[in-house]
Amino acid sequence: MEVSLLSERHPSTPSEYVVTTPFEAYSDSPDHAEMKNANVRMNHVPQHVGPRINTSASLWRQAWALSCFPLSKHSSSSSRADDEEDIPLLEESLPRKKRHGRSRIPRYLVHSLLAFFVMLGLVQFLTLTCGIILSFFPDEYDRAASRWARTTNTATGIDTDTDITQWPTDLSRDIFPVACHSHNDYWRRVPLYSALQAGCTSVEADVWAFDSEDTLYVGHTTASLTAHRTLQSMYIEPLLRILEQQNPITPFQRFISTPSHGVFDTDPEQTLVLLIDFKTDGESTWVSVMKELEPLRERGFLTYFDGNDVIHGPITVVGTGNTPFELVISNSTYRDIFFDAPLNKLVGGDSVEEGVLSFLNFESENAFSDIPDMDSKYNITNSYYASISLNDALGFSGGLRFSKRQMELLRGQVNVAHRLGLRVRYWGLPSWPRSLRNYVWRVLVQEGVDVLNVDDLVGATKGSWRVGIFDWWWWWW
Incomplete structure (x- = not known):
């Protein structure tokens, strides 16, 4: 060759x-x-x-x-x-090397993207871990409320141990009311005071009555009940102490103000809602609740209906759960316990569609102004809140966004309740992921919901409701 x-x-x-x-x-x-x-x-x-x-x-x-x-x-x-x-041949093998070099570029991009998402996942994991660890420590509201256990005697200047219900007036001078409801308030490290330190205008207590005694015990279930956690010790007596200090009799003020000052120095006319959830039989629990409220009633600290008008006071008591509506309206000349009305049944019907949408024409530009005068058994003379679960009201159980139909239902419910003079409250709001929770909060406030049902007091009153940079991953769930 x-x-x-x-x-x-x-x-x-x-x-x-x-x-x-x-x-x-x-x-x-x-x-x-x-x-x-x-x-x-x-x-x-x-x-x-x-x-x-x-x-x-x-x-x-x-x-x-x-x-x-x-x-x-x-x-x-x-x-x-x-x-x-x-x-x-040499002529065919050389171009193949070029093509092989170009084909590796997409693989590098895929690997880079995978590394990027793994790093974000690690950062999110560290953030969640830190949040779980911090949850075992008291937040700033709990720390502030705990410090109220020790106050200074203004006469002697000596620190003295006092009961936790002691709330000097000047400690609320920089607290501004916020339209939020402290859900299951008795779970907090310092019940009532943590909510007041955050500025919440509504607190919740679940009460249990037993036939053998008139005492009302506070807890979520019977397993959590103790002899010392009662409605009287956790809420009635502390509120009484607070309001007496907010309305003192001194040489400079010889008579209690009319109306009485509320718990917030920055807004003395702001009422505090005490939402009492009847867990046991309505009629027997009703008798005990009426008895427990007597100290506040005697001093004129309760909001009441006098047969013609509603006279607002520092404390507004609202019954929910097994509260019997028949007993609420039984007295036509005086009542100081108001009802938590079902938002989906304000104007008749057994569903949200029948109870709200029958009065609305969403094709009209003035859909909400065209609602006729409504005759409802729930009104300002007997009810204060109009509440419902968010899922039952809108069918929203954790989706990414409210649909157009859900927004129509939301606006219709809020408008109907306001026409009746009632305040709207949705419970069962999502608490996690936070970006979804913040989105729901923003929408409810923008659409005129009167009070937010919250568990995270810091997030609701001081935190930012904007979507964070690491909130991207909740879209995957």
Whole structure:
């Protein structure tokens, strides 16, 4: 086998070579078999991809490949074409290296994106871990409320131990009321005071009555009840102490203000709602609640209906749960316990559709101003809140956003309740993820909901409701 150069050109242009290789011509007669030579003309294109290639060595490899795969002996035209395709020529192998290098770029991008998301996941995991750890420590409201256990005697200047219900007037001088409801307030480290320190205008107490005694016990379930956690000790007596200090009799003020000042120095006319959830039988619990409220009633600290008008006081008591509506309205000349009306049944009907949407025409530009005068058994003379679970009201159980239909229902319910003079409260709001919770809070406030039912006092009263940079991942759930 010989390789000869026909013509040599510029180094960057192809050069022509002839490869002479012997082969045995095929013949039917064995006497006529002889060796012949075949000339194969090759064009060599100089290319440099990756490391520099030894041109002469590559040419010899191609010549060797041609000698190993003869094109004429025992082959047809179709098999010869297949053999030619199997020959690893230099001109075909070099571009493949280029293509292989380009195909790796998307893999690098995929790996980079995966690394980015893994890092975000780690950061989010650390954030959640830190949040769980911090949850075991008191928040700023709990710490502030705990400090009220020790006050300074203004006469002697000596620190004295006092009951936790002691609330000097000046400690509320920088607290501004916020329209939020402290859900299950008795769960907090310092019940009542933590909510007041946050500025909440509504607190909740679940009460249990037993036949053997008149005492009302406070707790979420019977397993959480203790002899010392009572409505009297946790709410009635502390509120009485607070209001007496907010309305002192001194040489400078010889008579109690009319109306009496409320718990907030920054807004003395702001009433505090005490939402009492009747957990046991309504009628028996009603008798005990009426008895427990007597100290506040005697001092004129309760909001009441006198048969014609509602006279607002520092404390407004609202009954929910098993509160019997018949007993609420039984006295037509005086009542100081108001009802938590069902928001979905304000104007009749057994569903939100029948109870609200029948009065609305959402195709009209003035849909809400066209609502006719409504006759409802729930009104300002007997009810204060109009409440319902967010899921029962709108069918919202944790989706990403309110749908158009849900927004129509929300606006209709709020408008109907306001036409009746009632304040709207939705319970069962999502608390996690925080970006969803903040979105629900923003929408409810923008649409005129009167009080937010919250568990996170700090987040509701001092935190930002904007979506954080690490809140992206909740969309995956």
